Amino acid sequence: MNRDHKPFIRVNHLKKYFPVAKNWRGKNSQYLKAVDDVSFSIDEGETLGLVGESGCGKSTTGRLLLHLLPPTSGSLFFGGQELTRLSKHELWQKRREMQLIFQDPYAALNPRMTIQASLHEPLKAYGEDKRTRDATIKKLIDAVGISSQYLNRYPHEFSGGQLQRIGIARSLALKPKFVVADEPVAALDMSIQAQILNLMKELQQEFNYTYLFISHDLSVIDYMSDRIGVMYLGKMVELTDRDALYQEPLHPYTQALLSAIPIAEPQRSKNKIMLKGEIPSPVHPPSGCHFRTRCPFAKAICAEKEPEWVEMKKGHYVACHVVQEAHQ
């Protein structure tokens, strides 16, 4: 792809710990490490896909990037500015440039507001006058493929796919630069999914949005992303171009995840890597490498030391002792 590599979002050693228990003095003694030392960047106009199973920290990462949650530690650059250092007012102004597309379109819109009113809200908040608001909304609703004569209707009058289109229109009303899409098609039917995915791609080409696309579905992630990060128990275990990820996945977890997805093609012979057991509790993750309890290649060192985040090839990052040893 022909893109100049200008990192728009840059995240260094981002951590988010949620306190889950207090000791007798009332101090936090136990933490759930939802996001634990994650570093990556997203270029302008690029889509970074985040994939992982439930509880791996992908949604928390999305929320941290929008600064909806303050990180426990680490730095977060948004278009060259450190978000964590901004004052409240500066952050409020920056918020215009970042938006979120939600998973459940039914819950994302107020059932007692017409969609027109819902679409006006973000523009009102940033002080646009009525005439510009009307013009913007008309353009937006057209762009997402909803007829403008439906503007006076209420959410219950629309189908799930239509509501998701309206939700997307509202997220894009303020002309953001960066959009976090948190499982935007998980609640939709198969035939509608494709409509929304194509719409998001078209809008990106037109307005050069930078996307962080979160999903548990590897085939959806594959379709949408330029680069893909795989997360497991709060850690990123692999990050690379989508082609490299699917053709030569290095981390054992990525390999297992890829082989576990049911593919809509019978007869395709697959050597399935069946992972044993289930994801351990994130409050008490295994020592060393978090994945070692389910890893078919685990060695003694995996229990002792946490694997480092190493660039194995250009742009291909992996955190795994076994892979790193094999390459030395």
Next chain:
Amino acid sequence: MNDDLLLDVRHLKAYFRSKQRTVKAVDDLSFTLKKGEILGLVGESGCGKSTTTKALLRLIGNQKNEYLEGEAFFEGEDLIKKSDKQMQTIRGNKIGFIAQNPMSSLNPVFTIGNQIAEVPQMHQRASKNKAWAIALKMLQKVGISDHESRAKQFSHQFSGGMKQRAVIAMALAGNPSLLIADEPTTALDVTIQAQILDLMVKLRDETHAGVLLITHDLGVVAEVCDRVAVMYAGKIVEQAPVDELFHHPQHPYTKGLLASVPKIGSRKKLIPISGHPPNLYEMQGGCLFQERCPFAFDRCKKTEPPLHKIAEHHHSACHLSSERMNSF
């Protein structure tokens, strides 16, 4: 009659009535299931997949506003004509049921072992000790490690995948010849889904039970099913062996579904099906798919296409495919 035939559903209809209108959730459905076969019932939400299972189990049809018609021969006997009392001896005994959400199919105040032991106690009049022994055996069979102490635990001590295993154990405890699984893996993560699907295929091979698998995931279908029936708006629109359906789909809806699901490794643009599924209470005459069908012509508006045989074991309800057959 064919000895291998386990379930023979003919012209099954399930309607829900209200004062103003009638919803034809399942309309004139016919299919068969052989012993040891896995039949996939695929479709989008609201197409009547779950209503079909509920009708077969006679969980609907007893209320005033519910209307049930047709025949469903299970081991030679018509389920629709059975009384409530007779059904109670069949449900959970000869027909096992696995629901979508394992969290809500287990009782939180009884131990897992107790709930499984209830099945042989009820249906085989087994003694408490014998029933407990069966429960332990079942838990071991579905791959729960340390099953003896696990049987004494409650559902909140089980993880999602283990709960689903326990539900499967419960469904199999009566040694059923028919297993109905309604989206058994939808609530689970992919790596766990792979384990559960693997387990279901293994158990089918062991017990030689027929499985009716309801799902919306074409990947799951391709992976485990022998035969597939595609449902749309309460009707089966296409029915074929799994390879045939994926490689030579005939009905435009099946074709559309296959083209709108992203496939890993393929960068082809998704072609969504335009529009959205019809309201089941505002049905017009003719083919139900005509509004979304790119090939619709006048005949589709006038007459409804019957399920046509287009090849050995391959049926499609489309005027086009029947016409193509006639021209040969």
